[in-house]
Amino acid sequence: MDRAHRSSSDRSDNSFIRLDQVSLSYDQTNENLAVKQLSLDVSKGQFVAVVGPSGCGKSSLMKLLTGLIKPTHGHIEYAGQEVTGPLHCVGMAFQNPTLLPWRDLLGNVLLPFEIVREHRHKYRSDKSAYQQKAYHLLETVGLSGFENCYPWMLSGGMQQRANLCRSIIHEPDLLMLDEPFGALDAFTREELWITLQDLWLLRRFTCMLVTHDLIEATFLSDVVYVMSPRPGSIYSRYEIDLPRPRLIENIFDSHFTSIVKQIRVDISKFKMSNKTEVKT
Amino acid sequence: MKFLTSKQIKFLMPWVVMFFILIIWEIIVRVLSIRLFILPPPSLIWWTLLDYHQSIIEHALFTLTNTLLGFCLGVMIGSLLGILIASWQMLYAGFYPILVGINSIPKAAIVPILVLWMGIGQPPAITTAFLLCFFPITVNIATGLITTEPELEDVLRSLGASKFDILMKIGIPRSLPYFFASLKIAITLAFVGAVISETIASNEGIGYLMLQAASQFRTSLMFAGLFVIACMCVCTYLLFAHLEKHFTKWSVRKDVIITGG
Numbered sequence: 001m002d003r004a005h006r007s008s009s010d011r012s013d014n015s016f017i018r019l020d021q022v023s024l025s026y027d028q029t030n031e032n033l034a035v036k037q038l039s040l041d042v043s044k045g046q047f048v049a050v051v052g053p054s055g056c057g058k059s060s061l062m063k064l065l066t067g068l069i070k071p072t073h074g075h076i077e078y079a080g081q082e083v084t085g086p087l088h089c090v091g092m093a094f095q096n097p098t099l100l101p102w103r104d105l106l107g108n109v110l111l112p113f114e115i116v117r118e119h120r121h122k123y124r125s126d127k128s129a130y131q132q133k134a135y136h137l138l139e140t141v142g143l144s145g146f147e148n149c150y151p152w153m154l155s156g157g158m159q160q161r162a163n164l165c166r167s168i169i170h171e172p173d174l175l176m177l178d179e180p181f182g183a184l185d186a187f188t189r190e191e192l193w194i195t196l197q198d199l200w201l202l203r204r205f206t207c208m209l210v211t212h213d214l215i216e217a218t219f220l221s222d223v224v225y226v227m228s229p230r231p232g233s234i235y236s237r238y239e240i241d242l243p244r245p246r247l248i249e250n251i252f253d254s255h256f257t258s259i260v261k262q263i264r265v266d267i268s269k270f271k272m273s274n275k276t277e278v279k280t
Numbered sequence: 281m282k283f284l285t286s287k288q289i290k291f292l293m294p295w296v297v298m299f300f301i302l303i304i305w306e307i308i309v310r311v312l313s314i315r316l317f318i319l320p321p322p323s324l325i326w327w328t329l330l331d332y333h334q335s336i337i338e339h340a341l342f343t344l345t346n347t348l349l350g351f352c353l354g355v356m357i358g359s360l361l362g363i364l365i366a367s368w369q370m371l372y373a374g375f376y377p378i379l380v381g382i383n384s385i386p387k388a389a390i391v392p393i394l395v396l397w398m399g400i401g402q403p404p405a406i407t408t409a410f411l412l413c414f415f416p417i418t419v420n421i422a423t424g425l426i427t428t429e430p431e432l433e434d435v436l437r438s439l440g441a442s443k444f445d446i447l448m449k450i451g452i453p454r455s456l457p458y459f460f461a462s463l464k465i466a467i468t469l470a471f472v473g474a475v476i477s478e479t480i481a482s483n484e485g486i487g488y489l490m491l492q493a494a495s496q497f498r499t500s501l502m503f504a505g506l507f508v509i510a511c512m513c514v515c516t517y518l519l520f521a522h523l524e525k526h527f528t529k530w531s532v533r534k535d536v537i538i539t540g541g
Contacts, residue, residue, distance in 0.1 A: 066438045088440035098432040102453050102530040114449065115439040150530060170439070 015077075016044040016206055017065060017174070022074035023231075024060055034060045036231035037074070042208065042223075044173075047200055049209045049217035049224045051263065053270050057232030058210040062176050065208065066090050079173070089116055091167035091175040091205070095182040097159040099151040105162050106147040109134045112170040119170060137165045140202075141195050157188035161195065168199060175207040181216065190248050193219055197245060214260050214267075215251055218242075226266045236266050320500035325507065328500040336489070340508050343474050343486040346402055347512075350409025351470040358414035358466070359459070362421025366451075367443065372422070383415040388476050395481045405477040405485065412473035413466035420462035424455020457531040460524035467516045475509060 017040070024035040035057040042048050050058050063069045064076060067083040076083040091112075099108045113123040113130050123130050138144055141161040151159050160180060168175060177196075181189040197220060200207060211217050217224045218240055228235040240259060242250065250256055284292070302322040308314070309321040316324065329336065361379075365372040387408055394404035428450055436446050478487025486505045493501035 063434070066434075068434055068437060086437045086440070090438040092435045092438050094431045094435075096429070096431060098429055098435060100432075100450065100453070102456075102528075111449065112439050115436060115441045115445055117440055152530075167435075176438070 014043050015041040016046070016079060017042040017208075018075075018077040019061075019065070020075045020077070022064060022071045022076060024057070024064060024069070025072050033072075033231035035064065035071075036233050038233045040225065040234055042206060044206055045204045046223065047207045047209070047221045049211060049221035050227060051211060051214055051217045051224060051267070052227030052232065052235075053229050053267060054212070056227045056229050058227060059178055061227075061232065062178055062208070062210055066092070066174075066176060087174070089118075089170065089172050089174075091170070091172035093160075093163045093167040093175075093177050093180045095179040097151065097156070097163040099159055099162060099166070101151055104148045104150055105138065105143065105154075106131065106134055108151065108162060109138060109165045109169050111166060116170050134165070134169060137169055138162070140199070141165055157184055157192065160184060160188075160192060164192070164196065164199070168203065168205065171203065171205070173206060175205050177207065177209045177211075179211050180209075182212065189213075189216070194248065196220060201245060214263050218256060218260050218263070219246055219251055224263060226263060229270050235270075236263075238263060317497045317499045320503060324500045325503045328498075329504045329507065332501060332504065336486075336504060336508055339484060339486050339489045339505075340512065342402075342484045343405075343471070343478060343509070344512055346405040346474040346478070346485065347409050347467075347470045347516075350406045350473060351413055351467055353406070353410040354413035354417060354466055354470060355463070357410070358417030358462075359421050361414070362418040362455075363425065363447070363451075365418070366422040366425035367447070379415060379418060382411070387412050387473055388480065391477050391480045394477070400481040401483060404481055405474045405487075408477040409470040409473035413470040416462045416465045416469070417459070420458040421455050424458035425451045428454055457524070457528040460520065460528055463520045464517055464524070467520055468513050471509060471513050471516075 019038055019040040022035060022038045023033055025031070025033045038057075038061065050061060052058055060069070064071055065078075065083075067076075067078075067086045070084075078087060099105075100111070103111070110123075110130060113119040119130075135144070135147060138147055141164060143158060143161055143165070146154065146158065151162070154162070160183075164180065167177075181192050184192065193216060200220075207221075209217065209220060221240055224238040224240060225234050226236045226238070227233065238259060242256065306321045306323060309319055320328075361375070365375050365379075390411065391404055391408055394407050398404050398407065425447075428446075432450055433446060436449065441449070474485070475487040478485035479491050480487075482488045486509055490502045490505040493499070493505065
């Protein structure tokens with residue numbers, strides 16, 4: 001496990017996503033930064049998790065990366081090109097499933113094909129082929145038989161599965177997950193970790209997972225980044241060298257827990273420093 | 281013993297209530313021997329309705345036409361305005377106070393100006409109906425569009441969706457329940473607008489009929505006019521309530537859980 005403050009000089013050439021000294025302030029001043037001099041590399045097909053105390057700018061990081069907001073300072077590169085506007089073919093899923101209540105699951109999962117440029121015309125002429133894809137994907141996450149159900153008919157876990165399907169059906173090069181399992185109970189969450197890992201092993205998309213849950217981060221990812229409190233920057237980086245496919249039982253292994261503990265120590269340092277700040 | 285299901289009773293309730301009100305009305309008028317030009321009994325209103333049905337139907341159709349034309353204008357312009365002010369914050373900031381201002385003007389005060397511009401009869405009636413009914417439609421459409429979850433918008437934008445895509449895929453379907461709710465309000469307001477204008481400046485329509493009847497103290501005819509307006513209003517309202525139910529089934533969630541866990 002290497003702990004390093006990465007600088008812009010420390011760049012690998014095969015990086016798929018690169019953030020270089022990125023700062024962001026929402027009021028366009030240099031004070032009150034949400035993200036400060038953040039640098040980060042993700043290579044293609046990597047599964048990266050970002051953890052950190054609440055309010056450290058994790059969600060801002062996601063929006064920066066996908067081009068939904070522009071950085072105040074610094075550069076963001078995606079597939080070798082500077083990000084200037086919203087990327088065109090990214091999958092996204094949030095804590096809230098945000099399914100469209102007027103569509104059944106099949107319609108919800110097919111939504112990206114109606115939007116993404118390279119699919120939208122083909123989709124109109126060849127609906128059944130795309131529907132087959134959707135049926136197949138829903139089946140892999142255990143939702144076959146529910147294709148024609150409306151979201152409100154399903155439990156939170158099932159809605160979140162459908163949401164995952166919607167975010168990867170169009171085979172995006174990049175998948176962004178913002179605490180996708182945060183609102184679920186522990187058992188459902190573990191089930192979905194397995195589902196997500198299976199999907200990732202199958203398709204090897206580049207994935208960035210933002211989460212509060214250190215076990216989740218360690219279980220799913222190749223690299224865990226720890227962010228410092230606001231203004232957010234990368235505090236430390238952990239390579240998770242556990243073999244895949246990982247099993248739920250593995251989270252009780254000593255190696256696994258030692259990694260989680262180490263990350264935990266980093267985060268509790270922030271809490272300590274916060275408290276001393278208040279005292280002085 | 282039960283002869284009717286609760287659903288059937290629910291359906292009959294309005295008729296029962298109306299029947300009782302009419303009976304009480306009839307009794308009060310007869311017992312207190314109120315003079316006919318002050319308050320005619322329902323029976324007399326009914327006979328008047330039958331006696332004058334030919335001209336009442338003519339006037340009612342005139343009013344109905346004006347109302348529906350004004351309403352259609354209101355739906356088209358109202359929705360468009362709603363979409364515009366919801367899509368651009370600057371337009372919202374600029375237009376909203378003005379719309380509220382326009383809406384707060386008593387429409388009866390505008391009719392004379394409309395008459396000055398358009399003459400009497402149909403044009404001012406249609407315009408008044410339109411002016412009264414577009415506002416709730418605009419506000420409701422804008423509300424539906426503005427309250428879209430920002431996360432859902434992010435999902436679509438990162439798929440490369442344009443503003444138009446987002447409007448078509450999320451905005452419009454999402455604001456449909458708001459839209460239909462506003463239609464029910466708007467159609468009743470459109471009737472009010474048309475009748476106001478006819479009362480002030482027209483030679484046709486229920487409003488004109490009532491004004492004529494009033495000048496001749498034919499109170500029962502006035503009540504017959506009121507009855508006809510109320511009937512048309514309820515019928516169109518029910519039509520839109522039915523359409524709402526049909527098009528926005530998804531927004532009315534039932535307590536049916538297919539599965540748990």
